[in-house]
Amino acid sequence: xxxxxxxxxxxxxxxxxxxxxxxxxxxxxxxxxxxxxxxxxxxxxxxxxxxxxxxxxxxxxxxxxxxxxxxxxxxxxxxxxxxxxxxxxxxxxxxxxxxxxx
Amino acid sequence: xxxxxxxxxxxxxxxxxxxxxxxxxxxxxxxxxxxxxxxxxxxxxxxxxxxxxxxxxxxxxxxxxxxxxxxxxxxxxxxxxxxxxxxxxxxxxxxxxxxxxxxxxxxxxxxxxxxxxxxxxxxxxxxxxxxxxxxxxxxxxxxxxxxxxxxxxxxxxxxxxxxxxxxxx
Numbered sequence: 001x002x003x004x005x006x007x008x009x010x011x012x013x014x015x016x017x018x019x020x021x022x023x024x025x026x027x028x029x030x031x032x033x034x035x036x037x038x039x040x041x042x043x044x045x046x047x048x049x050x051x052x053x054x055x056x057x058x059x060x061x062x063x064x065x066x067x068x069x070x071x072x073x074x075x076x077x078x079x080x081x082x083x084x085x086x087x088x089x090x091x092x093x094x095x096x097x098x099x100x101x102x
Numbered sequence: 103x104x105x106x107x108x109x110x111x112x113x114x115x116x117x118x119x120x121x122x123x124x125x126x127x128x129x130x131x132x133x134x135x136x137x138x139x140x141x142x143x144x145x146x147x148x149x150x151x152x153x154x155x156x157x158x159x160x161x162x163x164x165x166x167x168x169x170x171x172x173x174x175x176x177x178x179x180x181x182x183x184x185x186x187x188x189x190x191x192x193x194x195x196x197x198x199x200x201x202x203x204x205x206x207x208x209x210x211x212x213x214x215x216x217x218x219x220x221x222x223x224x225x226x227x228x229x230x231x232x233x234x235x236x237x238x239x240x241x242x243x244x245x246x247x248x249x250x251x252x253x254x255x256x257x258x259x260x261x262x263x264x265x266x267x268x269x270x271x
Contacts, residue, residue, distance in 0.1 A: 004110045004150065012114045012147075016140070018205075019121035029184045031130045031176055035137050038168065039121060042144055045160075053151045058240050064156050065241065068163050069252045073259035075168045079175045080266035086179045087269075092130075093185055 009050035016043035030085065030092050034078045041071045109150055116143040128183045130176045134169060141165045155234040 020043060023036030045064045052060025082092070089096050120139035127133045141164045148157035190197075241249060 004106050008110060008114075009147070009151070012117065015118060016121055019118070019125065023121075023125045026125065027133075027184065029130050029133075029181065031172065031179075031181060032124070032133050032184070035124060035133055035172065038164075039124065039137060039140065042141060042164070045156075046144055046147065049148055049151050049153050049156060052153070058237055061153055061156055061237055062241050062245050064153075065159065066245075066248060066252060068159060069256065072163060072168055073255055075171055076259050076263045077266065079171055080263035082175060083179065083267045092179065092181055095185075 006050050006054040010047055013043045013047040013050065016040075016046065028093050028095060030082050030094055030097075031079075033094065034075065034082070037078075038071060038075065041067055106150060110147065113143040113146045113150070116140075117147075130181045130184070131173065134172050134176060137172075138165050138169050141169070155237055 017040050020036045020039035023039060024033055027033055027036060045067055048060040048064045048067070052058060052064075085097065086092055117140045120136045120143065123136035124133045124140070127136060141160060145157045145160040145165070148154075148160060
């Protein structure tokens with residue numbers, strides 16, 4: 001039984017990270033922007049697990065654990081900001097949030 | 103083609119399809135469902151990599167808790183279809199070529215560096231599952247301080263979310 005080469009996982013991780021960046025840059029809805037960030041974090045997690053497997057060490061898996069914890073905290077605070085923003089602006093469009101824009 | 107390779111390609115295709123659906127969908131709820139597809143297929147990939155505890159955490163925390171929070175907020179705010187807005191004017195002639203150039207640079211660097219060669223030639227460790235016992239010993243011995251620090255982080259996140267979402271009178 002041949003194992004899947006590590007490079008395949010890293011290429012998939014890079015593709016998912018790129019798609020997360022595209023979602024973050026192109027989407028206009030604040031909630032979808034947060035989803036793009038989550039997608040990037042997931043791609044990084046995949047790279048961590050693949051490297052941990054390639055090197056035969058467990059540190060990468062512990063880091064994935066911490067990334068998941070930080071992602072949960074980020075989602076909670078981010079969605080709190082979204083709720084406050086939706087209350088003040090009555091819109092979820094990022095183009096409407098432009099008080100600090102030149 | 104062997105079974106692990108077949109499983110990898112199936113899950114990778116599902117993950118990439120989910121990510122593309124996230125970008126293409128106009129309704130936020132469709133994006134959220136597409137992201138759940140990505141996370142579940144990544145959990146299968148973690149199982150394939152032998153990290154069974156991480157796969158379980160991925161399903162429980164990511165697909166379970168975080169995405170439920172997202173769907174809940176989408177429903178709470180009654181988020182409809184995204185409005186169309188025109189693009190920035192410099193995007194077509196400066197942004198896209200620069201992004202393409204950056205991708206080329208990254209690919210060139212990875213293709214010619216020692217790291218890239220090691221990655222491409224490495225066959226990986228033997229196909230054994232990581233024991234959860236070893237992982238927990240490492241987490242609670244070597245990484246005890248960061249582990250305790252995350253509890254403070256989560257406490258601050260709870261307080262922050264409460265303060266932000268509070269209706270001020």
